[in-house]
Amino acid sequence: MSAPVSATGRGAVVAGFDGSPQARQAVLWAAREAANRQRELVVVNAIRGAYPELTVNPGAVALPDAVTEEAPRKRAEHELAVVVEECARVAPDTDVRPHVVYGHPTEVLSRVAEEAVLLVVGPVGTTGLTRALLGSVAADLVHTTTTPVVVARDETIDEGQVVVGVDGSDVSASAIDFSFDFAIRHGCDLLAVHAVTDRAMDLATATAQRREIRDHADTVLAATLAGHGERYPDVKVTRTVSFDSPAQALLNQATNAVLLVVGSHGRGAVRRALLGSVSHALVYHAPCSVAVLRRGQEKGERL
Structure with missing residues (x-):
């Protein structure tokens, strides 16, 4: 029996990422906010799969030995690496920790952000049924998590x-x-x-x-x-x-x-x-x- 996802976002700004352009903008928004707050940024990519309750250690991806679904994990790691580099551009003095976790995005983000100061997500997901499916992640989070949630629509943070x-x-x-x-x-x-x-x-x-x-x-x-x-x-x-x-x-x-x-x-x-x-x-x-x-x-x- 696998252990629950650890609360790696304690005291940090946590951002959800699914590879979509909207999620990328949300992560960059979160990076700017983390820099302004002088907080660490934790970027989480939740993969829907057969292993929804894996423990994630700082700076690592925890996977059971029997996992053969290498392609989704590698793709998620690559996408995270790219967006982390972009975070370094907009917030060079901010520590950024990428995490890949198997599980439902709403559950994973709620757990990781349980002790965070802020949770940031994009308004829609990657599938065609955005509002009915992944788009509902943002709506579900604002009604279930105890952490303040920002649904970021662009990278802008201080104009207006x-x-x-x-x-x-x-x-x-x-x-x-x-x-x-x-x-x-x-x-x-x-x-x-x-x-x-x-x-x-x-x-x-x-x-x-x-x-x-x-x-x-x-x-x-x-x-x-x-x-x-x-x-x-x-x-x-x-x-x-x-x-x-x-x-x-x-x-x-x-x-x-x-x-x-x-x-x-x-x-x-x-x-x-x-x-x-x-x-x-x-x-x-x-x-x-x-x-x-x-x-x-x-x-x-x-x-």
Whole structure:
């Protein structure tokens, strides 16, 4: 019986790689972020195969003696070597560790990144059924892993503003902390967006009611952002209230964003479907990279 994948990403930035152009961009995004955070980068290529639970030691590929599937392993090692060289170009002072692991990408990345500070993946995979198959890896990770997840759409990391969704919840507060930390490190402005709920919109049948709802939303924004201005005086913050749905409100503001940050309240596919999952919609449709923080990440070290 094989041992589980070891948590090799402790304290590191972990990036998933499957050989696709989208994954390459995500790894380079992760390399720049790891350099900015002064963290190690661990790049993981998970191979779907007959050996899903292999232990991976630092700097090595662990395979049982009986393995005859040499071609997939060698191809994965070669692809990783190429992308590691590219990481050295964009982040020359960052330590990069490549890993090849047999197993389902979602399970492997969740395990390796269990004690990481950040997990970075691309939005789609290598097969034709991208959103239905490998593309679902990104969607599954943002709803299952306890590590903050970034779905990186390109290599850009510090050109544009950071947009964060605010709803007054604990996980939203964690998303705000993440946003301010990212903005100050990358010299970005911050836009905080609060979307009025559909129920509030149904009740807003008159201008006075609409104004009252907007005033309440402004109060939620101010209360949630309180104290951050003092902690991050160099971050320029803009607040906006939208009467669109939360997903649409954030998509509307993300045109010139370098990163869109949200909290996820969902747990599993059924709950995600029932809630209509704002984070799930953004992972698929946002024009920029998306960071998703889940409930349970409110405490711990600075992100």
